[in-house]
Amino acid sequence: MKAPAITPGQTLGILGGGQLGKMIAIEARRMGYRVLVLDPDTACPAAEVAEIVQGAWSDPTAALELAIGCDVVTLETEHVPYAVLAEVERVRPLRPSAQVLKTIQDRFNQRHFLHRHDLPQTRWANIESLAALDAAVAELGVPAILKRRTGGYDGRAQARLYAPMDAAAAWQALGEAPCIFEAFVDFAAELSVVLARSTHGEIRFFATAENIHQNGILHTTVAPARFSPPIRAAAEDLATRAAVALEIVGVLTVEFFLTRDGRLLINELAPRVHNSGHVTLGACVTSQFEQQLRAVCGLPLGSQHQHAPAAMVNLLGELWAKGAPNFVAVLAEPRAHLHLYGKREARPGRKMGHITVLAEDADEALAVAQRLHAQLAAQARV
Ligand SMILES: Nc1ncnc2c1ncn2[C@@H]1O[C@H](COP(=O)(O)OP(=O)(O)O)[C@@H](O)[C@H]1O
Numbered sequence: 001m002k003a004p005a006i007t008p009g010q011t012l013g014i015l016g017g018g019q020l021g022k023m024i025a026i027e028a029r030r031m032g033y034r035v036l037v038l039d040p041d042t043a044c045p046a047a048e049v050a051e052i053v054q055g056a057w058s059d060p061t062a063a064l065e066l067a068i069g070c071d072v073v074t075l076e077t078e079h080v081p082y083a084v085l086a087e088v089e090r091v092r093p094l095r096p097s098a099q100v101l102k103t104i105q106d107r108f109n110q111r112h113f114l115h116r117h118d119l120p121q122t123r124w125a126n127i128e129s130l131a132a133l134d135a136a137v138a139e140l141g142v143p144a145i146l147k148r149r150t151g152g153y154d155g156r157a158q159a160r161l162y163a164p165m166d167a168a169a170a171w172q173a174l175g176e177a178p179c180i181f182e183a184f185v186d187f188a189a190e191l192s193v194v195l196a197r198s199t200h201g202e203i204r205f206f207a208t209a210e211n212i213h214q215n216g217i218l219h220t221t222v223a224p225a226r227f228s229p230p231i232r233a234a235a236e237d238l239a240t241r242a243a244v245a246l247e248i249v250g251v252l253t254v255e256f257f258l259t260r261d262g263r264l265l266i267n268e269l270a271p272r273v274h275n276s277g278h279v280t281l282g283a284c285v286t287s288q289f290e291q292q293l294r295a296v297c298g299l300p301l302g303s304q305h306q307h308a309p310a311a312m313v314n315l316l317g318e319l320w321a322k323g324a325p326n327f328v329a330v331l332a333e334p335r336a337h338l339h340l341y342g343k344r345e346a347r348p349g350r351k352m353g354h355i356t357v358l359a360e361d362a363d364e365a366l367a368v369a370q371r372l373h374a375q376l377a378a379q380a381r382v
């Protein structure tokens with residue numbers, strides 16, 4: 001028998017109160033839910049719109065306190081330890097499940113999952129010693145990327161190898177911790193599919209997005225991706241296969257490399273709303289954040305229809321180098337929407353906010369987003 005739906009008036013719990021948790025919480029509050037958030041920082045972005053239970057990710061007592069106060073628990077990060085997730089799941093529905101997180105949060109488990117389900121990926125090796133790394137370099141070659149198996153995000157906990165002699169330095173830079181070694185993909189583009197799968201197994205995906213990264217951090221997203229419908233359909237098909245194999249409930253993001261010879265390789269899976277889905281807030285009938293809420297509450301999913309081509313540009317902490325930027329020029333552009341997360345402290349590389357632009361076509365949306373970003377960057381340099 002299906003569990004009953006969790007409806008407005010009931011309480012959603014979110015593990016993590018960063019910008020993703022905040023945007024889920026805003027949608028939930030708009031729809032009449034109460035929201036409790038677990039975060040180590042009582043002044044986290046979500047604190048503006050939700051009640052905070054203060055606690056570290058690794059603290060099962062705090063996680064249990066949150067869970068007991070909620071009807072269903074979801075998350076904004078894959079980095080909550082499995083043991084804590086299992087505790088939460090003992091007392092309340094956790095969506096996505098601890099099992100899904102176990103598969104995704106360790107890059108080795110994730111790569112193994114993709115392999116088992118015949119989902120395409122780059123060549124990789126599991127590394128637990130410098131000797132194993134030297135062997136992988138000999139077998140898979142360079143350039144390559146070494147990634148710590150757990151805890152990385154925004155390109156952190158990764159090291160690039162350009163020559164075999166880089167191996168020892170890379171191994172040390174990542175703390176001699178278990179890693180995955182990946183052959184470098186000389187990609188034509190990076191794409192992502194954000195989809196939601198409900199408790200009923202219903203799946204809806206947003207238009208395949210095209211992503212440009214700088215220093216391992218997402219810089220801009222354009223949706224729909226400026227690639228042919230067959231390529232986008234192939235990405236959607238692979239993402240759907242991954243979601244079904246995972247049996248995920250909630251939003252799943254699948255990041256892809258499109259190789260120069262037209263193949264799609266899965267770069268990574270994120271069991272959550274995603275930076276490349278931010279355009280959906282404003283561009284689509286239902287945002288990724290509302291879709292997450294609907295999926296985990298056992299409700300029907302909303303329409304993913306997109307009103308117009310859209311682009312998003314991230315606002316990183318370096319734009320705050322000369323103090324808070326003046327956003328008047330951004331707001332003077334009628335096609336742009338400004339999102340700021342309310343983080344008190346700006347650091348280089350820290351995601352402080354983003355701008356989305358809707359336009360007649362994707363090139364135009366991207367050009368406007370880039371122009372607005374360039375204006376803010378110029379201010380930060382003067
Ligand atoms: N094997 C690879 N080949 C080429 N570029 C890569 C590879 N792995 C990662 N990258 C680049 O680094 C970015 C961040 O890596 P990713 O594995 O997605 O880590 P994160 O969890 O930090 O997003 C990717 O979006 C891509 O631009």
Ligand SMILES: [Mg+2]
Nearest residue numbers: 154255267268
């Ligand atoms: Mg990534």
